[in-house]
Amino acid sequence: MAESTGATTRQRRRRLRRTVHFGEPLPPGAHTFRASWLCGPSVLWMTLFLLLPLGFVIAMSFAQRGDAGEIEWRFTWENYARLLGHGALGFDPVQPVILLRSLVVGLITAVFCLMLGLPVAFFIAGLPRRWKGAALTLVVIPFWTNLLIRTYGWQLLLAPEGVVAKLFTAAGLLRAGEALYPGWPAVMLAMVCDYLPFMVLPLYASVEKLDWSLTEAAADLGAGPLRNFWHAVLPQIRPGIIAGAILVFLPATGQFIIPDLLGGAKVALLGSAVQQQFGASRDWPLGSAIAVTALGVMFLGAWLHTRVTRGHKEVGLP
Amino acid sequence: MTSTLQPADSNPPAPHHPAVELQHVVRRFGAVEALAGVSLNVRRGELFSILGPSGCGKTTLLRIIAGLDLPDSGGLRIGGVESLRLPAWKRPVNTVFQSYALFPHLSVSENVAFGLRMKRLSSHDIVRRTVAVMDLTQITQLAGRHPHELSGGQRQRVALARAIVNEPDVLLLDEPLGALDAKLRKELQRELRQLQQRLGTTFIHVTHDQDEAFAISDRVALMHAGRVEQLGTPEELYERPKNRFVAEFIGAGNFFAGKFVSRTGSVLETETPLGHLRIELTQAAIELAEREQLHIGIRPERISLEGGSAGDNRLLGQVEAVVSNGPESHIQVRVGQTLLRVVELNTGRRSVGLFVGDSVEVALPPANLFLMEA
Numbered sequence: 018m019a020e021s022t023g024a025t026t027r028q029r030r031r032r033l034r035r036t037v038h039f040g041e042p043l044p045p046g047a048h049t050f051r052a053s054w055l056c057g058p059s060v061l062w063m064t065l066f067l068l069l070p071l072g073f074v075i076a077m078s079f080a081q082r083g084d085a086g087e088i089e090w091r092f093t094w095e096n097y098a099r100l101l102g103h104g105a106l107g108f109d110p111v112q113p114v115i116l117l118r119s120l121v122v123g124l125i126t127a128v129f130c131l132m133l134g135l136p137v138a139f140f141i142a143g144l145p146r147r148w149k150g151a152a153l154t155l156v157v158i159p160f161w162t163n164l165l166i167r168t169y170g171w172q173l174l175l176a177p178e179g180v181v182a183k184l185f186t187a188a189g190l191l192r193a194g195e196a197l198y199p200g201w202p203a204v205m206l207a208m209v210c211d212y213l214p215f216m217v218l219p220l221y222a223s224v225e226k227l228d229w230s231l232t233e234a235a236a237d238l239g240a241g242p243l244r245n246f247w248h249a250v251l252p253q254i255r256p257g258i259i260a261g262a263i264l265v266f267l268p269a270t271g272q273f274i275i276p277d278l279l280g281g282a283k284v285a286l287l288g289s290a291v292q293q294q295f296g297a298s299r300d301w302p303l304g305s306a307i308a309v310t311a312l313g314v315m316f317l318g319a320w321l322h323t324r325v326t327r328g329h330k331e332v333g334l335p
Numbered sequence: 336m337t338s339t340l341q342p343a344d345s346n347p348p349a350p351h352h353p354a355v356e357l358q359h360v361v362r363r364f365g366a367v368e369a370l371a372g373v374s375l376n377v378r379r380g381e382l383f384s385i386l387g388p389s390g391c392g393k394t395t396l397l398r399i400i401a402g403l404d405l406p407d408s409g410g411l412r413i414g415g416v417e418s419l420r421l422p423a424w425k426r427p428v429n430t431v432f433q434s435y436a437l438f439p440h441l442s443v444s445e446n447v448a449f450g451l452r453m454k455r456l457s458s459h460d461i462v463r464r465t466v467a468v469m470d471l472t473q474i475t476q477l478a479g480r481h482p483h484e485l486s487g488g489q490r491q492r493v494a495l496a497r498a499i500v501n502e503p504d505v506l507l508l509d510e511p512l513g514a515l516d517a518k519l520r521k522e523l524q525r526e527l528r529q530l531q532q533r534l535g536t537t538f539i540h541v542t543h544d545q546d547e548a549f550a551i552s553d554r555v556a557l558m559h560a561g562r563v564e565q566l567g568t569p570e571e572l573y574e575r576p577k578n579r580f581v582a583e584f585i586g587a588g589n590f591f592a593g594k595f596v597s598r599t600g601s602v603l604e605t606e607t608p609l610g611h612l613r614i615e616l617t618q619a620a621i622e623l624a625e626r627e628q629l630h631i632g633i634r635p636e637r638i639s640l641e642g643g644s645a646g647d648n649r650l651l652g653q654v655e656a657v658v659s660n661g662p663e664s665h666i667q668v669r670v671g672q673t674l675l676r677v678v679e680l681n682t683g684r685r686s687v688g689l690f691v692g693d694s695v696e697v698a699l700p701p702a703n704l705f706l707m708e709a
Binding site for chain 2: 230239240241
């Protein structure tokens with residue numbers, strides 16, 4: 018008897034439970050209510066302008082292109098088949114090559130940005146406090162200029178009679194009157210330069226929080242400089258590296274201004290391909306399929322990463 | 336299990352060298368001299384404590400031995416080998432850090448195995464030694480946990496295990512028990528001492544806690560303002576403090592000036608504010624007696640208010656305050672212009688208690704008085 022009374026009292030208490038939020042006692046349910054109307058606008062915004070269009074794009078990737086470029090809503094796998102190289106006249110490598118090329122370019126950009134960004138992040142983190150703000154401002158200054166303008170800037174810089182081209186010519190690496198663009202080197206140069214800040218900022222945030230006593234512990238336990246970095250520093254800044262790599266890799270694979278302006282026709286990336294299909298080719302279903310595939314690849318990468326980093330354990334230890 | 340763990344000195348390279356030799360080590364931070372010329376030898380296999388108030392340079396000294404800091408001048412030999420140019424990762428020493436500095440991304444067993452992995456031992460040896468040391472330090476059941484899932488005492492054990500698994504020639508401990516509560520600290524002090532005797536490893540232990548240093552050390556170096564004030568066994572430091580700082584840092588005391596009157600063998604006659612006092616000198620203190628101005632001290636518990644024995648200096652005093660904390664009474668007695676602190680054990684032998692205003696006979700045994708340099 019007493020037990021059942023206790024249970025009901027407890028239940029009633031739970032039902033009437035007030036919550037304290039930022040020191041303010043709230044009646045039951047008030048917290049949820051507040052949260053919902055405060056978050057409501059952004060949820061609505063994302064639903065209307067991200068989730069619905071995304072659903073539309075996914076649906077469209079299974080539709081067909083009409084003869085005049087209109088969309089025919091008949092289910093087909095054909096768009097994905099074409100991405101894998103299935104063409105009307107046998108194997109057609111155009112789309113798979115673009116996909117692969119984008120991933121490689123994104124990866125190379127991320128790796129270069131990481132290698133160049135790490136020393137910068139450590140350098141800024143090591144500066145006296147009053148210099149740090151200035152240094153970080155310098156890092157983001159390029160963003161104050163439009164990407165398009167910066168890319169035209171590269172064109173001028175690498176142009177036939179430009180300083181860089183003259184230097185290369187003098188070194189015998191380039192024939193007189195030739196330019197350094199269009200081509201891969203110019204694209205990669207601009208990509209790394211453009212995305213470096215996206216790598217440096219999250220890296221800096223991690224390095225700033227670094228617990229240096231762990232590097233002392235590692236040295237004390239016999240780790241030389243390289244292994245110290247690998248075992249004591251890298252695990253600590255891993256979140257920054259991942260954030261930076263994602264921030265560089267994702268937009269880099271979708272970049273179309275830089276490959277268009279500095280790469281010529283040969284260097285089409287995912288972004289260029291999507292733009293091509295939605296624009297000149299008027300093949301929205303294929304464009305959608307490319308976009309969805311790109312999305313899938315990113316998710317696959319993120320999933321693989323968590324799989325690899327989790328569950329890594331020294332063999333044999335209990 | 337523990338038999339697999341060899342004492343670190345089972346194969347000493349040169350047995351006659353001290354474990355660590357410091358020669359006039361100076362370290363400055365800006366204008367501050369953290370170490371003002373420290374020289375000391377740590378013997379093989381002893382538990383050596385560096386004791387001192389915070390800011391006396393003891394942690395700096397430890398970091399220099401570990402290779403985490405460099406002196407501005409001076410010399411360092413570890414096991415007879417000139418070591419200042421050796422980087423930290425090549426020195427045969429391991430450290431238990433004050434903050435423990437465990438790797439947060441590694442489990443307890445991976446933390447312990449870290450040093451062995453750095454030595455590139457075979458995975459069989461790594462597992463064998465890791466398991467043995469985790470057993471020795473009683474952390475086996477924590478093997479799979481991560482540092483943030485451990486209590487302070489458990490972290491301390493893991494830090495200790497991570498260091499001794501490497502079988503270093505010298506183990507450095509930087510306030511290893513500083514962050515723990517009093518009861519756990521006592522328990523771990525005993526375990527630390529037992530572990531040290533079992534392994535036979537040289538331990539250099541830094542602490543600001545006099546009780547801790549005295550409880551576990553073979554020898555203690557008392558540091559103050561970047562200098563070693565006195566080096567000796569805990570008994571030597573307590574019984575024959577070199578100067579007022581040592582005497583006051585280690586326990587309480589009564590201190591007063593004295594004038595030399597005469598000396599016959601080891602018996603010194605002096606004139607003090609308390610009156611005429613006879614002092615029985617130790618061999619080492621005889622040269623101190625040949626001075627105009629003498630610095631004399633006596634520990635509170637070495638003064639007797641119960642009559643004393645024949646040959647004691649007897650003085651008449653008046654009780655000014657009595658405070659009892661249970662096991663002992665702290666009594667202040669005024670003799671002339673001087674206030675003497677006296678501690679008596681409450682053994683229950685005294686039939687009538689002491690009260691403020693009572694007149695008492697104070698007995699200062701001549702052998703209990705000591706001379707200091709300053």
